Amino acid sequence: MPEPRDPQSAGTAPGSSIPRGPLAGLRVLDLTRVRSGPAATRLLADWGAEVIRVEPPATASGGDGMLGRTGSDFANLNRGKRSITLDLKAPEGLALFRRMVAGADVVVENFRPDVKQRLGIAWDDLRPANPALVMASISGFGQAGPYAGRPGFDQIAQGMGGIMSVTGLPGQGPVRAGIPIADLTAGMFCALGILAAVIHARATGEGQWLHTSLLEAQVFMMDFQAARYLVEGEVPGQAGNNHPTAIPTGVFPTADRPINLAVAGEVIWRRFCQTVGLDDLLGDPDFTGAAARSANRDRLNAIIAERFQARPAAEWIAMLNDAGVPAGPINDMEQVFADEQVRYLKLAVPVDLPEADGANTGDGEAALLRLPVTLAATPGGIAGPPPALGADTDRVLATLGLSAADIAGLRDRGVI
Incomplete structure (x- = not known):
């Protein structure tokens, strides 16, 4: 049996200081915003996929919704990705996006279900350009059903999915989890579905549409609490810091x-x-x-x-x-990152974040969290800071055969 390896010591890609990722060569078009979608594509980027954020031009967007663009939250979710600006509402912009789809492996989006229909980027719109395409969607409540059109938000899903009913001290009333657990787990389940669908597509040449939602993810995360109800008919309540079954x-x-x-x-x-x-x-x-x-x-x-x-x-x-x-x-965040085991595992990775006020490693360096999974041969890693808006527009469009003059014309017309 091979010896365990240091979490950050595996081999690197030629000419790079970043460890090789198992998803190298996978091209992902990222239409996502805020948290659940970027959390999914972050996993793919850290494992070596080329993730290209397709964002509205600066004239049409002041940032990424509630996250802004220059803070630690945005940096944490979008490190190592690329960015192009493209107005999908403009016919030229939509046509360029569909050309990009023809050479991509995956498209990820987290619009409300009706938005992609209006934009012309739904599964049925994109599939003809690339039969092997994997399209992944995250919504608040599902792609169909009585709540499909509602706007999704983590805390709403926490309440509807049951976690707030079992969190907190008995009699205290509902309490939200201290992290956006519905957002983050929806992103993780989406990434897991993408990997399964990509394996299928590479084996058969057949793409597919997969989707999850904050509500589905949150209900699934209730796990044994949900099973207590579904199997035994028991409605669990708040237990505070006490475990419901393992005592003391x-x-x-x-x-x-x-x-x-x-x-x-x-x-x-x-x-x-x-x-x-x-x-x-x-x-x-x-x-x-x-x-x-x-x-x-x-x-x-x-x-x-x-x-x-x-x-x-x-x-x-x-x-x-x-x-x-x-x-x-029971540690606060400062104590977490001072813990000797956390430091040994190198969970905080120094990253140059010139535009962000990142947390630091204790040595004055900005740092971000690495993925909590170590692949011995191809661990991947944080490829760099998040991209400036549109930083890769010219390079990506040039790969489609557009000349410098073509690109300048698009920019003049506000398409990019």
Whole structure:
């Protein structure tokens, strides 16, 4: 078996400092905006695909919606991509886009379902130009159905998809997750669908249209909570920091700061009691078995909280992990990136962001998050900062056979 490799040490492409990506040679036309769509194409770009953002000319767009263009959020989602400006509402612009489609592998969009029909860039419009094309769409609620025309937004999907009903303290009322989980997971599922469809297209020459939505992604992410309802008829509620089934699992105070503890199953329960000096609980029928610990959760949590006051967090975490009991700190973002394991994994990659106020690595350098998957032979990587609006317009159009004079004329007419 080969030895594990450093997450960032794999080979690089010839003439480049960026590790080779498994999607090198894949051309993606990116019509997406804001977050869910750019999150999908970010995955493809980091793995080596050529992702070309097709954006309205500056006269028609002040930026990328709520994200702006020069902040850390835009940089995080659009690093390593290219940008051309093209007015798809102009007949010349639409014709050029369809010519680009003929030489592309993938088109990704996250307009409301009716918008692509009006623009003439729906699946049925583009397929004739490229039978092997993969087209991927993300919407708020699906491509059809009673809510298909509604505008999508992450928090709306969080509420409709159930996560806000199980997040927060009991009786507190609904609480949104601290990240745009519907947006991000819709992007990830879209990218996964693209990879599956590309494999099929390369094997058969047959393209296809795939689509997902914020609502579908959010409902799927309910996972075991959804299964509890679908299989057992149970409607889960808010449990705060307590795990609904593994007990004791949750947040416990120590002498200096709270920690997370996860005790699942009888083997780990026994290890836990022996490690923290609560051996007497092992013979107590109120805490023998998962059902008993669930019924007496509050009293058990109080006993543990009192015991944990004897030592600071770092000591308990070390003792518990040495004994094979999962435990860890509760970090803010500064503490996350100071953590020795996070630093070892090189999750924060220095990037030159001349137009953005990026977060830094602690050495004054702007940095962005790398993908959390390491491919040993072809890991890919962040190819560079996000593109300036239209930075690649001339080069991309030249590949279609347009002359400098042709391109200048398009620019004069506001098409690019």
